[in-house]
Amino acid sequence: MTRIDGKALSNTIKGEIAAEVKRISMSQQRPPHLAAVLVGDDPASAVYVRNKVTSCEKIGFESTLIKKRESTTEEELLEIVRELNEDKDVDGFIVQLPLPKHINEHRITLAIDPNKDVDGFHPTNFGKMAQGLPTFLPATPFGIMTMLDRYNIEIQGKNCVVLGRSNIVGTPISILLSRKAKPGNATVTLCHSRTKNLEEYTRKADVIVIALGIPNYLKADMVKEGVVIIDVGINRIEAPERKSGYKLVGDADFDEVAPKCSFITPVPGGVGPMTVTSLLTNTLQSYKNTFKIQ
Numbered sequence: 001m002t003r004i005d006g007k008a009l010s011n012t013i014k015g016e017i018a019a020e021v022k023r024i025s026m027s028q029q030r031p032p033h034l035a036a037v038l039v040g041d042d043p044a045s046a047v048y049v050r051n052k053v054t055s056c057e058k059i060g061f062e063s064t065l066i067k068k069r070e071s072t073t074e075e076e077l078l079e080i081v082r083e084l085n086e087d088k089d090v091d092g093f094i095v096q097l098p099l100p101k102h103i104n105e106h107r108i109t110l111a112i113d114p115n116k117d118v119d120g121f122h123p124t125n126f127g128k129m130a131q132g133l134p135t136f137l138p139a140t141p142f143g144i145m146t147m148l149d150r151y152n153i154e155i156q157g158k159n160c161v162v163l164g165r166s167n168i169v170g171t172p173i174s175i176l177l178s179r180k181a182k183p184g185n186a187t188v189t190l191c192h193s194r195t196k197n198l199e200e201y202t203r204k205a206d207v208i209v210i211a212l213g214i215p216n217y218l219k220a221d222m223v224k225e226g227v228v229i230i231d232v233g234i235n236r237i238e239a240p241e242r243k244s245g246y247k248l249v250g251d252a253d254f255d256e257v258a259p260k261c262s263f264i265t266p267v268p269g270g271v272g273p274m275t276v277t278s279l280l281t282n283t284l285q286s287y288k289n290t291f292k293i294q
Helices: 005-024 043-059 074-087 104-111 123-130 139-150 171-176 198-202 256-259 271-290
Strands: 034-039 062-068 092-095 159-163 187-191 207-211 227-231 235-238 244-247 262-263
Touching: 005 139, 005 271, 034 043, 034 074, 034 207, 034 271, 043 062, 043 159, 043 271, 062 074, 074 104, 092 271, 123 171, 123 187, 123 262, 139 171, 139 227, 139 271, 159 198, 187 198, 198 207, 207 271, 227 256
Parallel strands: 034 062, 034 092, 159 187, 159 207, 207 227, 227 262
Antiparallel strands: 235 244
8 A cells, every 4th residue: 555645745846846936037027926815714724825825935936815804795805806817926816715605706716817717716727627728727636636647546447436526626636537648548437425326336446536525434345455545535523632632534534445545645645735736836837828938
């Protein structure tokens, strides 16, 4: 069993990005610039955005964090998006999800300039991805594909099962796994809450990507020997024995399924760090697009 070390791989790729930024920024007037908009006080979102800002600083990016109150109106947020769209010194930006319930997330996503949509959520970028055209890939699926590539995990012709059909992870990763590319060319089954006899699919799977948000859902009797498991779930559960009172676990029961795996991502330290790295990669590409750098 090989643990796919997302943290170590993320640090390696950040080093590669930093070297490229140092090389190309010397001939430009400014470094790449990523902005993040955070509305409200969701703790998980705050940590995620802080990690993005810290990562920017380490690799030579400029970063801007725009924090707004929970009571910020949809129109006020749309105005912030408009200003970022028009700011020529900002290469890419993200509006951290989830947003407060009174704000329509779909409307905000549609308002983002696709050329600055480094989260890869805009329908224009999603459509290009589906057709195999160059575009910004959604950060988490992009990170998963990078891990498969860097660990030389062959998925061509393999039976891949994706658990979860969200627009952020499940649906886009199912498309990427099946594309005519490397890695790719897999036969993909997309399962969800309405799938009957789900275990019948997972027991036949060579690769499982699980993004359900249910702690320790995937058990040993649901998978076969040699399976590859990519666990996207990050769940906080009570752990009285720990000082913090909680611990983070994935959607797969790691202790149960790991002995049967050929490769598996741990939680934490697996997919999570690669999501941030993918966002930085997209921002660098946007910067290169702006200055027409090969």
